[in-house]
Amino acid sequence: xxxxxxxxxxxxxxxxxxxxxxxxxxxxxxxxxxxxxxxxxxxxxxxxxxxxxxxxxxxxxxxxxxxxxxxxxxxxxxxxxxxxxxxxxxxxxxxxxxxxxxxxxxxxxxxxxxxxxxxxxxxxxxxxxxxxxxxxxxxxxxxxxxxxxxxxxxxxxxxxxxxxxxxxxxxxxxxxxxxxxxxxxxxxxxxxxxxxxxxxxxxxxxxxxxxxxxxxxxxxxxxxxxxxxxxxxxxxxxxxxxxxxxxxxxxxxxxxxxxxxxxxxxxxxxxxxxxxxxxxxxxxxxxxxxxxxxxxxxxxxxxxxxxxxxxxxxxxxxxxxxxxxxxxxxxxxxxxxxxxxxxxxxxxxxxxxxxxxxxxxxxxxxxxxxxxxxxxxxxxxxxxxxxxxxxxxxxxxxxxxxxxxxxxxxxxxxxxxxxxxxxxxxxxxxxxxxxxxxxx
Amino acid sequence: xxxxxxxxxxxxxxxxxxxxxxxxxxxxxxxxxxxxxxxxxxxxxxxxxxxxxxxxxxxxxxxxxxxxxxxxxxxxxxxxxxxxxxxxxxxxxxxxxxxxxxxxxxxxxxxxxxxxxxxxxxxxxxxxxxxxxxxxxxxxxxxxxxxxxxxxxxxxxxxxxxxxxxxxxxxxxxxxxxxxxxxxxxxxxxxxxxxxxxxxxxxxxxxxxxxxxxxxxxxxxxxxxxxxxxxxxxxxxxxxxxxxxxxxxxxxxxxxxxxxxxxxxxxxxxxxxxxxxxxxxxxxxxxxxxxxxxxxxxxxxxxxxxxxxxxxxxxxxxxxxxxxxxxxxxxxxxxxxxxxxxxxxxxxxxxxxxxxxxxxxxxxxxxxxxxxxxxxxxxxxxxxxxxxxxxxxxxxxxxxxxxxxxxxxxxxxxxxxxxxxxxxxxxxxxxxxxxxxxxxxxxxxxxxxxxxxxxxxxxxxxxxxxxx
Numbered sequence: 019x020x021x022x023x024x025x026x027x028x029x030x031x032x033x034x035x036x037x038x039x040x041x042x043x044x045x046x047x048x049x050x051x052x053x054x055x056x057x058x059x060x061x062x063x064x065x066x067x068x069x070x071x072x073x074x075x076x077x078x079x080x081x082x083x084x085x086x087x088x089x090x091x092x093x094x095x096x097x098x099x100x101x102x103x104x105x106x107x108x109x110x111x112x113x114x115x116x117x118x119x120x121x122x123x124x125x126x127x128x129x130x131x132x133x134x135x136x137x138x139x140x141x142x143x144x145x146x147x148x149x150x151x152x153x154x155x156x157x158x159x160x161x162x163x164x165x166x167x168x169x170x171x172x173x174x175x176x177x178x179x180x181x182x183x184x185x186x187x188x189x190x191x192x193x194x195x196x197x198x199x200x201x202x203x204x205x206x207x208x209x210x211x212x213x214x215x216x217x218x219x220x221x222x223x224x225x226x227x228x229x230x231x232x233x234x235x236x237x238x239x240x241x242x243x244x245x246x247x248x249x250x251x252x253x254x255x256x257x258x259x260x261x262x263x264x265x266x267x268x269x270x271x272x273x274x275x276x277x278x279x280x281x282x283x284x285x286x287x288x289x290x291x292x293x294x295x296x297x298x299x300x301x302x303x304x305x306x307x308x309x310x311x312x313x314x315x316x317x318x319x320x321x322x323x324x325x326x327x328x329x330x331x332x333x334x335x336x337x338x339x340x341x342x343x344x345x346x347x348x349x350x351x352x353x354x355x356x357x358x359x360x361x362x363x364x365x366x367x368x369x370x371x372x373x374x375x376x377x378x379x380x381x382x383x384x385x386x387x388x389x390x391x392x393x394x395x396x397x398x399x400x401x402x403x404x405x406x407x408x409x410x411x412x413x414x415x416x417x418x419x420x421x422x423x424x425x426x427x428x429x430x431x432x433x434x435x436x437x438x439x440x441x442x443x444x445x446x447x448x449x450x451x452x453x454x455x456x457x458x
Numbered sequence: 459x460x461x462x463x464x465x466x467x468x469x470x471x472x473x474x475x476x477x478x479x480x481x482x483x484x485x486x487x488x489x490x491x492x493x494x495x496x497x498x499x500x501x502x503x504x505x506x507x508x509x510x511x512x513x514x515x516x517x518x519x520x521x522x523x524x525x526x527x528x529x530x531x532x533x534x535x536x537x538x539x540x541x542x543x544x545x546x547x548x549x550x551x552x553x554x555x556x557x558x559x560x561x562x563x564x565x566x567x568x569x570x571x572x573x574x575x576x577x578x579x580x581x582x583x584x585x586x587x588x589x590x591x592x593x594x595x596x597x598x599x600x601x602x603x604x605x606x607x608x609x610x611x612x613x614x615x616x617x618x619x620x621x622x623x624x625x626x627x628x629x630x631x632x633x634x635x636x637x638x639x640x641x642x643x644x645x646x647x648x649x650x651x652x653x654x655x656x657x658x659x660x661x662x663x664x665x666x667x668x669x670x671x672x673x674x675x676x677x678x679x680x681x682x683x684x685x686x687x688x689x690x691x692x693x694x695x696x697x698x699x700x701x702x703x704x705x706x707x708x709x710x711x712x713x714x715x716x717x718x719x720x721x722x723x724x725x726x727x728x729x730x731x732x733x734x735x736x737x738x739x740x741x742x743x744x745x746x747x748x749x750x751x752x753x754x755x756x757x758x759x760x761x762x763x764x765x766x767x768x769x770x771x772x773x774x775x776x777x778x779x780x781x782x783x784x785x786x787x788x789x790x791x792x793x794x795x796x797x798x799x800x801x802x803x804x805x806x807x808x809x810x811x812x813x814x815x816x817x818x819x820x821x822x823x824x825x826x827x828x829x830x831x832x833x834x835x836x837x838x839x840x841x842x843x844x845x846x847x848x849x850x851x852x853x854x855x856x857x858x859x860x861x862x863x864x865x866x867x868x869x870x871x872x873x874x875x876x877x878x879x880x881x882x883x884x885x886x887x888x889x890x891x892x893x894x895x896x897x898x899x900x901x902x903x904x905x906x907x908x909x910x911x912x913x914x915x916x917x918x919x920x921x922x923x924x925x926x
Contacts, residue, residue, distance in 0.1 A: 037792040040784075042491045043531045043595045047571065056503070056550045057478065058486035058530075071485050082482040101781070102788040 021075035024120045029073040031112035036073070039066045039104045045096035050384045051089055054401045059086045062096035062106055069113050079120055087113045089398060091391050092261055093351035093384035107356070108303065111260055118263030181396065189430040194230045203250035206236055213243035213332050217284035219275075221294045222254040223423050231423075234452035235290045235325055241455060242332040246288075249278040255289075257297035257352075261389050268297075269304045273311065276301065276318045287318065290325040290448055292350025292357070292422035293389060298322045299357055324353060325448060326362035326421065333366075338456045340372025343416035345450070347377070348406070348429055350422035351384045363421055363447055370454050376413040380406075387428035399428075400435070407432040410442075418444040459520060464500050464544075467520070471512045476503040476550070487545045490530040490537050491592075492879060493795070493925060498525070498539035503550040507625065507633055507664040510546065514662070515631035517544060517908045525910050526658040528568065528600030531592040533796050534877030536604055536657050540912035546662065548599055554665070557582055561639060563622075564668040568599025575668070585673040587614035590873065599663045604875040605655030609706040612831030613739075614671075616873070618654045623667030626653055629660065629904030639667055652899070657875050658910040660903050674739035677705065678749040679767045681776045682756040683730040687711065690732040691807035693759040694830050697736070698803070700755060702748050707831030708735040711810070714783050714825045721786035726779055727763060734830065735780055783827050790823050790840040795852060795925070799863035800872030803833040812862040813837050820855040822848070834872035849926035857922055860886060881916045882923050 021029065045062040046052055052061035059068065065086050072083040090110060097106050200206075200220075216239060220232045239246045252275050256268030275298070279287050289295045299322050305312040329335060345367050354360045360382070368375045386392060386402035410418055410432070418433070420426045429444035452458060461479065468477045478484070478501040487501045499522075504510045517524045523543035530537050539545050551569035557578050558565060564575055564586060572586075572593040579586045590596060590606040600606075607616040623637035637643055637650035653661050684690040694707055710718075710733045719728050726733065736752050738745045749766060756764055767773040788794055801809045810826060813835075817824040828835035837859055841848050860870050860883045870880045870887050884893050897915055900907075 034792075038788065040491065040788060040794055041489055041530075042592065043529050044592070046529060046595055057483065058547075059478075059480075059482050061486075064486040067489060068482055068485060077481050077485060082480065082485075086482055102785045 024079050024116055025073055025075045028069065028079065028113065028116045031116065032069050032109045033073045035105050035109050036066050036070045038102060039063065040102055042101065044101050045099045048095040048099035050093065050386060050402050051091060054398065060089055065090060066104065066109055069109055079117060083113065084117050087117060089395060091384050091386060091388035093388065094355040095351060095384065098355050114261060114263035115265045185431055189427055189434055191228060193227060198233065199229050200233055200236060200248060202248055204248050206240055206246040208243045208245050209240040210243040212245060214285045215245040215247060216286040216288045216328065217247045217249050217279050217282035219252065219287060219289040219294065219298065220248065221289065221291050224291050228423055231290065231446045231448050234457060235448045237457045238329060238448060238452055238455065239288065241336055242329060244332065247282045247284055249282045251278040255294040255297040257293050258389055260297065272301045272304050276314050279318060286323045286328060287321045288323050288325055288328050292353030293424055295322065295324050296352035296356035324357060324359050326366055327359060330362045330365055335451060335455055337371055337454045339454050341370050341450060341454050342372055344376050344414050345370065345373045345417045345419055346410060346413040346415035347381055347419045348385055348425060349382050350420060350425050353421050354382060366447065366451060367419060370450065376415060378413050379409045385425055385428045387424035389424060392428055403428060403432045404435065407436045416442055417450065418442060419447050419450055420444065421447050459522060461499055467516055468500060468502055471509055472502050487527065487547065488539065490532040490535060492533050492535045492877065494535060494538055494878065496539045498545040499542050501545040501547055503547045505550065505552050507627055510627045510662050510664065511631045511633055513544065513546065514627055514629065514908065518630055518906050521906055523911050524908055526662045528597035529595050531596045532604060532877060534875040534879050536875050536877045536913065538878060540878060549597060562670045563639060564670055566598050566666050566668060568597055568663045570598050572596055572598050572601050579670050580673055583673050584670040586620065586668060586670055588617040588620060598666060602654050602666060603656060603658050603663060607873040609708055609829050611829060611834065612707060613703045613705045618651060620669045621650055621654045621666055622669050624650050624653055624663055625665035626661035626663055629909040641669060657877065657913050659900055659913055676742045676745055677737055677739040678745045679735065679737045679773045679776050680749055680752055681765045682734050682761040683727045683763045684732045684760065685730060685762055687731040687810055688807050689759045690734050693756045693761065694734065695804060696755050696759065697752050700751060702751060704736050704831060705739040706737040708780050709828055709830035710780065710783060711826040714827045717786040717825060718779055718782045721789055722782060724779060730762060733779065735776060787825055787838060787840050791842050793841045793843040795839040795856065797837045797856065797859055798834060798872045798874045799837065799859050799868060799870060800834040801863055801866045801868030803831065805866040805868065806830055806833060809835060809862060809866055813859065816855050816858050820851040822851060822855055833868065846926050853923055853925050876914045878913060879923055881914055882920045884916055
């Protein structure tokens with residue numbers, strides 16, 4: 019096989035990085051898909067090698083490379099395990115980009131499955147638009163409000179269309195009414211002595227279906243002395259686009275976000291979703307060939323913080339109420355492996371009065387939510403999740419805490435699948451902290 | 459044989475999902491942590507010994523090569539499918555790990571990750587000393603077939619010292635047992651020892667009985683830096699002749715020190731010619747005294763700086779310097795050729811001198827670190843595979859490294875095995891007849907040359923490794 023133009027692109031984008039891999043295999047035990055699928059092609063070392071082979075023109079990008087890359091969760095635990103610091107994330111995203119590029123060019127889209135078409139539409143039209151997402155959120159609220167969901171669940175109508183969708187419908191959190199929502203452009207005053215001004219990044223999915231968590235986040239920030247600004251012109255962070263290979267779109271979104279947050283003049287840019295935060299913290303990587311933007315992105319990156327970091331730095335929180343039972347924590351891979359935040363959430367959880375914190379075995383291992391991986395690869399994802407739930411059960415926890423919307427929904431699904439819905443609840447860390455601070 | 463036909467043969471033994479034929483899968487099993495890329499025709503994932511026996515019998519019937527493969531962390535090309543054929547992916551073999559506390563044994567299946575044996579043994583106060591640096595990834599099957607060891611060889615010996623019994627599928631497909639559960643066993647030939655370190659050419663291990671020892675109660679760690687390499691050498695030999703047997707003695711040369719400091723500054727003395735890390739384990743009272751003695755000896759031999767860890771955190775930071783070597787040196791280039799030429803430990807200073815001469819002569823990025831206590835050095839050449847001209851120089855340098863080691867009474871390999879990379883030099887160490895004796899054994903066990911062909915023994919006329 020010869021290097022065609024896509025192989026050459028892949029060579030340009032990723033070969034150098036892939037070539038830094040010394041194939042020692044130290045990443046193998048860290049990889050959830052290697053563990054669940056038991057094949058080298060589903061391991062980081064295997065995937066890096068396949069990228070190399072595809073760049074060299076030895077294998078076909080669509081026929082041979084696309085699937086192993088598609089089945090990667092992107093949890094990046096392999097980066098932490100790697101003794102020579104291979105930038106797996108970059109290699110993975112470059113591969114995604116070239117795979118997508120070729121699919122688009124070849125108009126494979128036309129003949130592609132409904133899944134791919136749907137994915138493209140969702141990513142290019144729905145996610146970049148806060149308005150459209152909010153409307154969707156509001157419709158969902160109405161749907162829940164009028165009790166239609168009972169009928170839907172009973173008739174299992176969604177399950178007949180798609181099993182994963184049916185499962186997710188069940189675990190969707192109860193939405194807040196459109197009237198309780200914060201507004202873009204709003205400024206919230208501090209509720210304690212003012213320490214700094216921060217700008218809050220509500221995200222797109224969080225904004226649409228978990229606006230309660232966002233509202234509580236703002237209130238917690240106010241409690242520790244922050245003036246909280248919500249910059250008006252902000253967008254989806256672009257993580258989902260990056261992971262599906264739409265780098266151009268992601269770059270557009272990033273530029274808009276950088277501009278919006280720069281104009282807030284805040285000291286920190288705070289988010290509460292591990293996946294979004296990771297994307298925001300890697301904005302500088304999008305601008306390899308645009309030095310001016312790279313500088314601006316770097317400044318943006320340096321100000322970006324996860325909510326748990328800010329609460330620990332500016333705390334202590336005014337904890338008032340007790341929380342009963344055992345709490346355990348499931349790391350958001352992107353918070354832990356990309357942003358390097360692992361101690362702060364644990365520190366906050368240990369400080370909750372009344373509760374006992376129990377560390378879950380392999381809490382650092384991906385729950386297989388992986389952006390929208392669980393929707394795209396339902397069965398593979400559930401295999402990993404069911405194993406995770408076994409570990410969660412061992413802790414006897416009544417509360418499973420996460421720090422990312424995807425992980426939260428996944429853990430709720432896990433609770434449902436293991437029939438624990440009456441004993442265990444999965445919540446965002448902000449919900450536990452707000453509750454114990456007397457906010458709800 | 460046509461792939462389709464091969465697939466049909468395998469179908470008679472394995473369920474579909476444990477037969478891998480996609481190009482992506484085959485490429486995924488075409489490499490290890492060493493050099494070269496060899497595409498197998500098919501990959502199968504056995505889960506019991508009967509399946510392995512059947513594959514090997516069929517392979518003999520149709521003359522198809524079979525390559526056992528664990529986690530493929532090999533640095534010598536041990537599992538590469540150099541002649542095409544079947545890769546036997548042992549990593550998915552059913553896992554068994556029993557600690558027999560009463561008899562001080564571990565009974566394990568080959569797919570068990572070696573670090574899990576460490577963990578389980580230590581949980582009940584026992585100890586399995588062999589610890590290759592890849593032990594958290596590598597399978598015990600791979601470890602013992604390659605006879606790989608790590609820094610503890612000095613005090614505790616190598617893997618072969620701890621394997622007392624095996625269950626093996628032979629190269630003709632019979633299932634046999636060797637050795638047993640007793641530490642003493644002199645019944646007939648010691649086939650266990652022959653198979654351990656045979657690099658998968660004499661059998662596929664399906665179960666191993668490992669000897670465990672009581673876990674040392676405590677340990678102490680020291681880091682000493684020296685202005686002159688020769689001083690560090692004297693310090694090492696004098697510590698040993700003073701009757702102290704450290705559990706590890708690791709050496710890093712100036713190039714390593716600089717690389718580590720460049721990569722992540724941690725206050726190592728960049729002008730020092732060598733750093734030595736010494737670890738003592740045993741009874742609390744004994745190690746206190748012994749570490750003091752080590753300190754004195756290092757000082758006597760002009761150590762410029764000595765640090766003794768007072769807690770686990772300080773110990774970790776000392777070992778971090780050693781662990782940073784790999785990432786630090788890979789910054790110098792994408793291709794790393796890691797050798798493990800080993801010399802009698804009294805010859806370490808001389809070997810180092812030779813290595814530096816080779817570095818100058820061929821103008822290569824060559825750094826040296828390793829297990830000084832047992833003479834097992836790791837000269838690493840950092841280069842770029844794409845630079846054909848430089849790779850030629852690397853080939854010559856590698857040959858000279860082996861010549862130097864053998865001349866000083868040493869060996870080609872202390873722990874990585876021969877594989878494909880050192881096969882051309884076997885005669886240099888063993889002589890014609892010595893090598894022929896080994897070959898006769900291989901031919902007697904494996905008349906059809908089915909199991910892991912192309913390893914250990916050089917191809918006719920081959921006298922040098924070809925990397926480019």
